[in-house]
Amino acid sequence: MAAYSSISPVFVFLCLFSLFFICNGYPFHHNNPYRGFHRHSRFAAHNYRDALSKSILFFEGQRSGKLPPNQRINWRRDSGLSDGSDLRVDLVGGYYDAGDNVKFGFPMAFTTTMLSWSVIEFGGLMHEELQHAKQAVRWATDYLLKATAHPDTIYVQVGDAQKDHACWERPEDMDTPRSVFKVDRNNPGTEVAAETAAALAAASMVFRRSDNAYSRILMNRAIRVFEFADKYRGSYSDGLKSYVCPFYCSYSGYQDELLWGAAWLHRATRNPMYLKYIERNGQVLGASEEDFTFGWDNKHVGARILLSKSFLVQRMPALHEYKSHSDNFICSLIPGAPFSTAQYTPGGLLFRMSDSNMQYVTSTSFLLLTYAKYLKRSRMTVSCGGTIITAKTLRTIAKKQVDYLLGSNPKKMSYMVGYGPRFPQRIHHRGASLPSIAKHPQKIQCSAGFDFLNTEAPNPNVHVGAIVGGPDLHDMYPDERNDYEQSEPTTYTNAPLVGALAYLAHSFGQL
Template sequence: MEEKRQCKCKHFSLPNYIVLILSLFPTLSLSQSTFNYKDALSKSLLYFEAQRSGRLPYNQRVTWRHHSGLTDGLEQGVDLVGGYYDAGDNVKFGLPMAFTITMLSWSVVEFRQQIAAAGELRHALDAIKWGTDYFIKAHTHSHVLWAQVGDGDTDHLCWQRPEDMTTSRRAHKLDEENPGTEVAAETAAAMAAAAIVFRTTNPHYSHLLLEHAQQLFEFGDKYRGKYDESIEGAKGYYTSVSGYMDELLWAALWLYKATDNPKFLNYAIHNANSFGGITWAIKEFSWDVKYAGLQIIASMLPMEGKTNEQKKTLQEYRSKAEHYICACLNKNKNNSTNVQRTPGGLLYTRQWNNMQYVSTAVFLLTVYSDHLHSTNQMLDCYTDTVGPNKILSFVKSQVAYILGSNPMGLSYLVGYGPAYPERVHHRGASMESYRDSKVFVGCTQGYDNWYGRKDPNPNVLVGALIGGPDHKDEFVDRRGNFVQTEACTYNTAPLVGTFAKLHSLENGTSSSSAYATPSLVSFI
């Protein structure tokens, strides 16, 4: 994520009357068509290889990247080589990295067969393991977690390929004196979710992940504190606005799913009220605010064998989960509790990197649609009773917008379709590949020679979901417009499961009935 800069940009937009016509008559959309979800899935998983830090493997497919960050942790005497860069910069932020792995893992937990049928399971597992291998390294003691490598402030003064980095690679740790519950709990959730993923294919690794997950949960719960008060360098980039109680509930539920140990369920039950799990009605889900996700998980837990207290609390979780679903569908009683829409029909939460909220929403809706279908249930919103197919139809409308059926006629998944943003705010993609030219690029040299160029990036950041258009469906394809053109790992991660599900529907490998791409305006 980049600091705010003033930029005077020429808006790359369509006249308002055309936007209005396209939003009212979506069949006229510039790129309305049948979408290749398998291709979108493949590209979304390829993106994570472009974000890799460390020593790249022999089967690395993104060939414009090379080894980087090979001395990470050396100053502190710990091996922190590996992991992911979060976005277009070269810092390894622990909180968004862990959330990315949780969401990738959840995609495989829910849609493993569909991902495998598309021929992408190995790539999905590789993407997850690249993250969890790093977390194992970073968790050097039961009560020590290295939660960040690099410094956002100095990193943002330089425009360098990761292979050329000269900025600080100082590592920051969390321990008993410097707690960071959000990162400890989110990393526990990521490792617990990944433990489920690897349970059958790599049971030893799965067991190892569970050990780390349980230790991290205990650490985060026992030594409570906001991580950005221990690591001040995280403030301004990944400030924890929601606090850590949502992460504790989230981690407890993932550990319950991974272990079936009732103590983790009881934790989520007993703390449901005091931690906000059944009191916060939410209309967004992100690396910071986990309530909607944990409410969805809780609402899908089977009621058989549960005590009356557990059943009652799980039902309250479900009520809040369905508030989120209804908010996305624009069917809550109070319109202010619904998610806003752009004129073209895209879910709109806020200006900065809005697509992250769209991708998490479509994933939660896809998962809940499957749950309703498999349990033969309906969703009761204030204005309507909604079936699983209608939820899935809305998901398809949002994915259609992402992939090009929108007023700009652009795919916001880079590399997909005939037209997509070409000036993504990303250091490595915006400069000549290190593999092609090992000539060192200095700190300010990158800004002078590459950042301000009007030419398209020399390397295509395939599979990256960028920040996307504004509340008027307008978009400026300019490198300096990082609010719209920067991509993040946690933008793309939730799409993996959704693309797999939609591909399976198109190919008749799912039991749910498929819908044709719907009109966006029908949901406005």
């Protein structure tokens, strides 16, 4: 003991202080752009496997049509069984996009593309959840095949959104008009057609090994639908403006969907004609390199990341510019780095829009993990003004975003319903907020439902896996049913998170 008596207590303190920072991954340089994005250990802060299961289960609560015997969300029943009858077509099935009872084809197709991409990149890590994820994809693609059954025609919406939003009723009770809207040669809808082609092409890859016949059907339909999208150009927001706006207007134009659709057909078919199409039209279809929003409307960043794989992994020099464009997107997200433009809340959440911001959190997290995968396979990095960004850094940022969503935030609240001890109780969702058919078999009329909308009582049905719009710029979340911007869940918020959670569950274990 005497041998240690001469060691200064200050020296011991400094050693422990240094060890703390080294273990937590903080370089000492005060200008370090990654301050706050500390290195994570192999131990999980969250049960990512449980969150993955619930993120997929959510889609069963959004189903329209005749529910299957293995339906796990038991407060739902059959609905929309006559959809399409107005035009004598079968449009039964598919998903309700959010908390209402309309089937919007544009966000449904994007949801399908992102669910498929999640399975393509990370399905091998999903284990027992892979079959559930594939069932979620197929529920959408079965519907999209119906919607594209007639050449040069796509049925893009079922339900009059204005009249639907004037009622608050369960999908099982809905008596608002199930009007059907379509795009065709005379009234084109390039963005919704090209997104549908992307969805079918991506999904064809999901089923290639397990159901090759179905995969070929999807692929052939994707080719045909993309030809229609490219040949008859025009925005569906023009011809159907009074029906699709302001709900799902296309604000970014249709050029991004044409690039996105061609990118998916290129990846799914490996046909050089799509590479030539991208080379020939890429500059015209591309957008400003500062256009960094990725979601149901704007696909530019997603297309760049997708095409960068062909350059990084498959060594296609013709697509080298997409690596540069993808790098610019990455640099925009790094706090404190040169060219950073992203905004974060005080608690560290990426913040792009006040309306359903969490969709951008989940889509960005997915892109970060996917691009990290491509970088690692190609042994490449990203340079942001001379600062080198590695695949590990991208994974760290994505994990921080997902952890915030799951409860590592100032309110210590999970923004996924049913996950963790504290989560939203009053989500803006008709089916969840009204008593189930089992508990209340009598029909709840259109106007009577508003009594349930306006109550402060928690929703009677827990919509497990639903991710709400999320907190505001100051990390505040009121948990009010009427606040649809913050409390409404959407299918396209969950879809990319499925892939992100699969990666995290595999790489960081669970509690």
